[in-house]
Amino acid sequence: MQVPETFEYERASSVEEALDLLERHGEEARLIAGGHSLLPMMKIRLAFPEVLIDINDVPGLDQIRIEGDQLVIGAMVRHQQVLDSPLLYEHYPVFRDAEKVIADPLVRNRGTVGGSFCQADPAEDLSAGGAALGGSVVIRSKGGERVEPMRDFHVGPYETKVGPAEMLTEVRFPIRPGAGSAYEKVERRVGDWAVAAVGAFVQLDGDTIADVGIGLAAVGADHYIVPEAEEALRGKPATLEHLQAAAQLCHDNCAPTTDQRGPEDFKRHLAGELTLRALKRSIARARGEES
Amino acid sequence: MQVTMKVNGDEVTRDIEPRMLLVHFIRDELELTGTHWGCDTSNCGTCTVWVDGEAVKSCTTLAVMCGAREVHTVEGLAKGGELDPVQKGFMEEHGLQCGFCTPGMMMTAKWLLEKDPDPDEETIREAISGNLCRCTGYENIVRAIRWAAEHPADDTSEVTA
Numbered sequence A: 001m002q003v004p005e006t007f008e009y010e011r012a013s014s015v016e017e018a019l020d021l022l023e024r025h026g027e028e029a030r031l032i033a034g035g036h037s038l039l040p041m042m043k044i045r046l047a048f049p050e051v052l053i054d055i056n057d058v059p060g061l062d063q064i065r066i067e068g069d070q071l072v073i074g075a076m077v078r079h080q081q082v083l084d085s086p087l088l089y090e091h092y093p094v095f096r097d098a099e100k101v102i103a104d105p106l107v108r109n110r111g112t113v114g115g116s117f118c119q120a121d122p123a124e125d126l127s128a129g130g131a132a133l134g135g136s137v138v139i140r141s142k143g144g145e146r147v148e149p150m151r152d153f154h155v156g157p158y159e160t161k162v163g164p165a166e167m168l169t170e171v172r173f174p175i176r177p178g179a180g181s182a183y184e185k186v187e188r189r190v191g192d193w194a195v196a197a198v199g200a201f202v203q204l205d206g207d208t209i210a211d212v213g214i215g216l217a218a219v220g221a222d223h224y225i226v227p228e229a230e231e232a233l234r235g236k237p238a239t240l241e242h243l244q245a246a247a248q249l250c251h252d253n254c255a256p257t258t259d260q261r262g263p264e265d266f267k268r269h270l271a272g273e274l275t276l277r278a279l280k281r282s283i284a285r286a287r288g289e290e291s
Numbered sequence B: 001m002q003v004t005m006k007v008n009g010d011e012v013t014r015d016i017e018p019r020m021l022l023v024h025f026i027r028d029e030l031e032l033t034g035t036h037w038g039c040d041t042s043n044c045g046t047c048t049v050w051v052d053g054e055a056v057k058s059c060t061t062l063a064v065m066c067g068a069r070e071v072h073t074v075e076g077l078a079k080g081g082e083l084d085p086v087q088k089g090f091m092e093e094h095g096l097q098c099g100f101c102t103p104g105m106m107m108t109a110k111w112l113l114e115k116d117p118d119p120d121e122e123t124i125r126e127a128i129s130g131n132l133c134r135c136t137g138y139e140n141i142v143r144a145i146r147w148a149a150e151h152p153a154d155d156t157s158e159v160t161a
Ligand SMILES: Cc1cc2nc3c(=O)[nH]c(=O)nc-3n(C[C@H](O)[C@H](O)[C@H](O)COP(=O)(O)OP(=O)(O)OC[C@H]3O[C@@H](n4cnc5c(N)ncnc54)[C@H](O)[C@@H]3O)c2cc1C
Pocket: A030, A031, A032, A033, A034, A035, A036, A037, A038, A039, A040, A075, A101, A102, A103, A104, A107, A110, A111, A112, A113, A114, A115, A116, A118, A119, A123, A124, A125, A126, A162, A166, A167, A168, A169, A191, A192, A193, A194, B041, B042, B043, B060
């Protein structure tokens, strides 16, 4: 039987209260959202916080909305809400593509956007999708609020810019009219973490790639990105030749490792191939040829 | 610490350790052993129950996190001695063999039908993708859920009345 180490439990009913509790209990306290990354780690004693602060009752963090030219997703929005959101689908189908292949419906009913980004697992699908889109992350502390670029948020595997007495409240993505986006993932079986996965968006100006973003999961790309590949596409015609060159750069510049999900060379192959597929689908969507 | 929640409509209060998982609270504290406990690693789905109307894996939820919430287990499916259409569907279509996965399957199936009363085969297969079955090959489970969709409670009540 897997049981976590003992801990104290607190429930916060507002962001301020959560921050107060974090401050009062110090470094050994942790927030718990869906608990679907944290509890499995606590059950196998990879994590043993002394205090858990439950933020499921904190109001106002479960909204998906538009604010000016930004799409805003609250930290307590569940995977299922992301999957079902017409607003997100309208602007960025990459979210629906990714959510369809994140875990299973039961996990998606519980796991949150905030928990996904803060867990910062190198195989996290939303983090890779978020890295593709860029945007920003809003972090609250008792001193106030700060906004960090999405691509700086992940400091390394399982490490983010969120400090001990801080909390992620929302993530924001710039709306890019006419952009297409897509997510491509290979997993060993339904519901599993990625062997490799790639998210992308492409914004076209006629047949020229005006802007592009690529995010890679599970292949050891720093901050989930390979900027060289994006650079190679910006301002270029959207031809197969250019897409293949960018895919090759992702293949060459990621750093996968061999593990139970597959050998290094296979993952590298996938990084290239899935980049190509994600770009092609993004372009097809930008042109209105695919929904 | 003391925790109070509603389980199948009844208020229950227990004094438990915060680390107690919901599945153990249900099985050991409340002695509702219909909810099964399998992999313990959030994969098999046999521990599926509802928390505030959403189907979740109770081995990956703390009981204290369900304080002041509503939990539903397989024991709550039948109403007034009348089996739920989902339960009847599993009987009619032979949706189980050993029965180990069945409580979780039925709780997920019921959750699906609440959201989508007329799901097609693909939708059903997607919905139960977090529930593993070692026996049936899933064919009859899918048929059982379709049966339930085709025989909602109001239609079937008179058959057995
Ligand atoms: C069986 C299974 C399969 C899965 N498969 C996939 C998959 O294929 N792809 C994938 O991407 N994910 C997968 N996941 C992970 C799933 O998406 C988790 O739900 C998600 O990673 C974490 O969300 P959570 O709300 O459960 O976070 P929690 O477990 O509650 O928290 C995770 C971490 O984030 C911190 N945290 C949470 N919220 C905040 C906040 N607002 N501010 C600051 N810190 C916070 C917590 O303190 C903790 O350290 C899987 C999980 C399971 C159990």
